[in-house]
Amino acid sequence: MSARPLKYVTWINAGQSPPSANVFPLNNRTPFLQGNAEFTHVHPAAKFECETPNKTCKSGDILISVRAPVGALNIADRNYGIGRGLVAIRAINCNPRFLWWWLHSQVDRLQSVATGTTYKSVSSEDIGSLSFPQISLDEQRCIADFLDSETARIDGIRKTRERMRDLLTLRRERVIEKLLGLDATNIVTKPLKYGTQLITVGIVVTPAAWYVDSAGIPALRGMNVTSGKISNSNLVHISREGHAAHRKSTLRQGDLVVVRTGQAGAAAVIPPELDGANCIDLVLVRPSPDMNSKYLEYILNSDWAKRRVEQYSVGSIQSHFNVSAMKQMPVPVFPLAQQREVTKQVDKEVSAMEQILASMERANILLAERRQALITAAVTGQIDVTTAGRAAAG
Secondary structure (H helix, E strand, C coil), rough: EEEEEHCCCCCEEEECCCCCCCCCCCCCCCCCCCCCCCCCCCCCCHHHCCCCCCCECCCCCEEEEEECCCCCCECCCCCEECCCCEEEEEECCCCHHHHHHHHHHCHHHHHHHHEECCCCCCCCHHHCCCEEEECHHHHHHHHHHHHHHHHHHHHHCCCCCCHHHHHHHHHHHHHHHHCCCCCCCCCCCCEHHHHHHHHHHHEECCHHEEECCCCEEEECCCCEEECCCCCCCEEEEEHHHHHHHHHHHCCCCCCEECEEEECCCCCEEECCCCCCEEEEEEEEEEECCCCHHHHHHHHHHHHHHHHHHHHHCECCCCCCHHHHHHCEEECCCCCHHHHHHHHHHHHHHHHHHHHHHHHHHHHHHHHHHHHHCCCCCCCCCCCCHHHHHHHHHC
16 A cells, blocks of 8 residues: 655644743633643633744644653644644545544554653654555545444443443442441541551652662552552662661551552552562551551542542642541551451452453453554555445444
8 A cells, every 4th residue: 555644645733832831822712732632731711822823723633642642632622722742633635534543543653753751752743754545535434434433333332341340340349338337327437547557658759869770679659559459560679778768668568558649549458579668659558466458458448438538638630648647547446356357258249349340351451452453454454444344234
């Protein structure tokens, strides 16, 4: 299949990037869009005066994020001024719907050529040099029709499964709250500080200054911790000197780490293989001998506890949960033997649900991969969409 650079079949406009500004000035009629292509950083235009009026997009233009994350796509729902990190693409000598689907097939390519140390990015020139297939407008329209239909079918299946997952997750949470006694109206609690030996925070002052290669001491970060799980993916290491300077946040098996920023409150028990590691910007909770670690993990990850985390979290952009708030977190008062028994019951009741949830997650990943593979195959001519369309209809 012959091809030509994308810049010859589209209009490409990169957002403005003044030397120093986080919010860019605009005229008083057009809102300003900054960041990725998901319309999450829209600034009211009335506060600003126009600086570069040509750095705009029109309703219907395709927006692509060229940095952090590279490749996020959307279609402008109105006229916007566009800022750093965004490029607007308008179909000129191609079908706009085909262009939309074809750009989806180029995300991996763009991410592979992205450069940068602080964050990865690509330029409008990188986008303009992408090889766009030279096929007729009728063929482009036929492929776009096929992908509109097939992706809608896949998306419908995914949404149905997501609703099932949400219902099962809610059911799981209600079972946990009932077994832990959190649904009782007269529940007796005490501040967490009375059931722990230590509540402190990990390294917060320039932790990157201590980073070394994998020969150092493992250090957990917020991205490594989700509710009830610790991932070793993207695990960083710090020097032994840095570890020695921050002994207070040395982790022991059975400790809990709790996320402070972003998904504040997510908690997980430290497994044996991370005994002696350290942590960065996490709350470290060391239970006292009369507090069961797994029981406390279930408590802290419950909706009951999350409501209290939200109440005491601070920060306008990201929730931030501090040590003093964690010390005051109310925890139900039960003898250790009862905690252990309740934990066994919870483990038994939720294990089957968690297996189903994991199966649903794997199925969704496969569907997403199927969707992407279908897009790539269709726009590159690897499948005959007319034959595929008849097979799907049959």
